[in-house]
Structures are given as structure tokens and as C-alpha cells.
Amino acid sequence: MTVLILGATGLVGAKCVQHSLADPRIDSVIAVTRRPMDIRHPKLKNLVVDYERLQDYAAEMRADAVLSALGTTLKQAGSAAKFRKVDYDYQLQAAEIARANGTKTFILLSSGGADASSRLLYIQVKGQIENAIAALGFERLAILRPSVLLGERRDSRPAEAIAQWGARTLGFLFAGPLQKYKAIEGDTVAQAMVNAVQKPYKGTRFVENLEIFTWAKS
Numbered sequence: 267m268t269v270l271i272l273g274a275t276g277l278v279g280a281k282c283v284q285h286s287l288a289d290p291r292i293d294s295v296i297a298v299t300r301r302p303m304d305i306r307h308p309k310l311k312n313l314v315v316d317y318e319r320l321q322d323y324a325a326e327m328r329a330d331a332v333l334s335a336l337g338t339t340l341k342q343a344g345s346a347a348k349f350r351k352v353d354y355d356y357q358l359q360a361a362e363i364a365r366a367n368g369t370k371t372f373i374l375l376s377s378g379g380a381d382a383s384s385r386l387l388y389i390q391v392k393g394q395i396e397n398a399i400a401a402l403g404f405e406r407l408a409i410l411r412p413s414v415l416l417g418e419r420r421d422s423r424p425a426e427a428i429a430q431w432g433a434r435t436l437g438f439l440f441a442g443p444l445q446k447y448k449a450i451e452g453d454t455v456a457q458a459m460v461n462a463v464q465k466p467y468k469g470t471r472f473v474e475n476l477e478i479f480t481w482a483k484s
Contacts, residue, residue, distance in 0.1 A: 269463060270296040273336035275303065276383055277417045281456030282333050283310070289460055291387055292464045297320045298360075317356045323476075324363045331371035332364045335456075339382035346387055353391045361399045366414035370405040373462045376446070378475055379474075382424055388478070400470050407470045408462040410442065410455060410478055450478060459484040 273279035274297035286295045287307050296311045297303060303312045315323050336357050342347035361372060367430050374396065384392030396409050458473070458481035465471075466482070473481060 267292050267463070268329045269329070269331045269333060270327055270364070272298050272299060272334040272357070274336065274372055276300050276335055277415060277452040278456050278459070279335035281453045282335055282459055284332075284411055285457050285460040291464060296327065298327070312444065312455045320356065320359050320363065324367065327360075327363055328367045329364070329369055332369055332374065333373045333459050333463070334360065334362070335375040335459070336360070336373070340387065349387065350391055354395050357395050358398050358443045361402055365402045365404065371463055372399060372404045372407050374407065376409050376411050378411045378464045405436040406467060408457060408465065408467070408473055409470065410462070410473045411475060412450050412455050412478055413447050413475045414415065415455065416449050416454045439460065447475065450475060454479060454482045
């Protein structure tokens with residue numbers, strides 16, 4: 267089996283690469299990045315691309331499954347339009363290439379509360395990309411919706427760092443009905459995404475925060 271990973275240098279994407287390389291069920295890994303990665307492995311192919319010309323790399327993006335952890339923040343992007351380009355346009359184009367290449371399984375990292383009709387840009391775009399990729403008709407599409415992600419990022423995200431601190435410090439409050447909102451390690455989400463490639467389901471499957479913990483274990 268060959269898996270292709272989008273967003274392979276991010277918090278979750280980098281862990282997806284690690285888990286995929288260690289997984290005996292996976293024969294080869296194609297990590298799509300903007301810049302060369304600093305790791306080497308006999309199972310790993312690092313495909314360095316210009317996302318503005320993604321179609322040029324279509325022939326090299328053939329895989330049995332795609333794991334997409336591609337994403338940015340409004341601050342990093344610099345504007346709402348540029349944020350949408352990364353989180354929506356680039357992901358949709360990659361999904362369209364995968365579908366045209368015959369990829370049967372697509373695993374999408376989304377967000378808890380994703381809603382295409384939301385007034386909040388982040389949540390709105392997450393909901394819109396969910397809908398757009400679902401409309402492509404993959405044989406199997408798993409959409410993971412984690413709560414606050416925990417873990418060290420290469421880039422600085424002050425707001426997220428504050429949210430992580432609060433989630434770790436006040437984690438004891440997320441019990442009972444609030445348990446579904448508890449923070450989750452990026453590593454756990456990545457393991458769930460890798461395991462999702464092997465799950466026996468058909469059509470579109472939404473995996474909410476608590477179920478992600480379960481999928482990471484099996």
C-alpha cells in the first residue's frame with residue numbers, strides 16, 4: 267500500500283509520516299511538502315511541490331490512500347483569501363487529483379464544530395472543504411474532527427499556545443457531557459488517521475473527537 271500525506275511538516279502531518287513509516291501495512295509513503303524534508307527513510311519519497319502548480323505533479327501523486335493534514339492560520343496566511351486558498355483551494359485540488367488518479371481512500375483532518383454556514387472563517391472553511399471533498403465520491407472518506415490539538419509546532423501560534431495551556435491546566439473540567447470537547451494530542455490524531463486507512467467502512471464517515479481516541483488504538 268502507498269499513502270500520500272499532505273501537510274507533512276505540520277503538527278499532525280509530521281506524526282502521520284512517522285506512524286506511516288513505522289506501519290508494516292504500508293509499503294511506501296509520499297510526503298508532499300513545499301520544502302525538502304530533513305528525514306530519510308527507504309519507504310519515504312519526499313515530493314516537493316509548488317501548490318500553485320499542483321496539477322503538474324499529478325503523475326507523481328498516485329497512491330492507494332491520501333491523508334490530508336494541510337492547513338494554516340489566518341495570521342500565517344495574512345488574509346482571509348490566502349487562508350481559504352490553503353485550507354480550501356489547495357486541499358480540494360489535491361483531492362481532485364487523487365480522485366482522478368483512482369485513489370479509493372481519503373482521510374481528511376478537519377475540526378470540531380466544522381460548519382459551512384458558520385460566520386467564523388476557520389469553522390466555515392473547514393465545513394466547506396468537508397462538503398466539497400465528500401462530493402467527489404471517494405469510495406471511503408473519513409473526516410476527523412478533533413477538539414483543541416496538543417503538541418509542539420515548528421511555527422509560532424500564540425492563540426493556540428494559550429488554548430493548549432488552558433486545555434492542559436483545566437483538563438479535569440472536561441468530564442461527563444463535556445468530555446467530547448477535551449483536548450487531544452496531535453500524535454493521537456495522526457495515529458487515528460493512519461489506522462483509518464485500514465478501517466472497514468464505505469462512503470463518508472465523520473469521526474468526532476472522542477471516537478478519534480478509539481480509532482487511534484485500533
